[in-house]
Amino acid sequence: MPQNYSISDLAKEFDLTTRAMRFYEDMGLLQPERSGPGGRNRIYSGRDRTRLKLTLRAKRLGLSLTEAKEIIDMYDSPRDTAAQLEKFLQVLALHQQQLDAQMMDLQATMDELKVHQREAKALLAKALRQPAAKPRATGQTTAAPVEDVPGMPADLSREAQG
Numbered sequence: 712m713p714q715n716y717s718i719s720d721l722a723k724e725f726d727l728t729t730r731a732m733r734f735y736e737d738m739g740l741l742q743p744e745r746s747g748p749g750g751r752n753r754i755y756s757g758r759d760r761t762r763l764k765l766t767l768r769a770k771r772l773g774l775s776l777t778e779a780k781e782i783i784d785m786y787d788s789p790r791d792t793a794a795q796l797e798k799f800l801q802v803l804a805l806h807q808q809q810l811d812a813q814m815m816d817l818q819a820t821m822d823e824l825k826v827h828q829r830e831a832k833a834l835l836a837k838a839l840r841q842p843a844a845k846p847r848a849t850g851q852t853t854a855a856p857v858e859d860v861p862g863m864p865a866d867l868s869r870e871a872q873g
Contacts, residue, residue, distance in 0.1 A: 716755040718743075721763060732763075738776050740766050740783065773806045 722729050735741045736753075740762055743753035755763075762783055769779035782802065785795040 714757050714760075716760060718753045718755070721755055721760060724760075725763060725767060735763065735766060735776075738780060740776065740780050772803070773810065774802060778802055 716724075718729050718732050721727070722732050732741070736743065741755065741759045743755045743759055746752045746754055765783050766776070766779050769782065770776070774782075782795075782799055785798060
């Protein structure tokens with residue numbers, strides 16, 4: 712006898728909200744049977760559970776729900792398996808290119824952050840080696856001009872001064 716699931720069964724198993732489950736249904740990813748008055752109760756099959764599992768796996772890979780649906784639907788049809796696998800490989804290659812580009816951007820940002828950290832540490836070490844600034848008549852201490860801070864854009868330096 713095939714296993715059936717309620718919306719709350721699957722939502723709990725996959726740590727989803729029932730709203731997310733209904734959204735996946737609206738997207739055509741899930742197709743539960745309806746029962747009860749006015750078809751209010753959803754009855755999910757083992758097939759729906761598998762489609763939900765594949766949908767969540769596709770999301771983790773970075774695929775859109777539309778892409779996930781295309782690929783999952785291909786496995787439901789009696790078409791050629793080679794064509795299905797080729798499509799899947801194309802989608803994965805595209806997402807790999809996107810992730811590679813994002814990794815390069817993140818690495819450039821990390822490199823820039825490290826440069827600013829080194830500069831800030833050097834300035835701090837220099838400031839700690841210098842004797843404390845003598846108070847002015849107004850009771851304020853003297854500070855280095857803002858434009859002397861390495862790595863700070865010139866327009867920010869001007870704003871900081873007034």
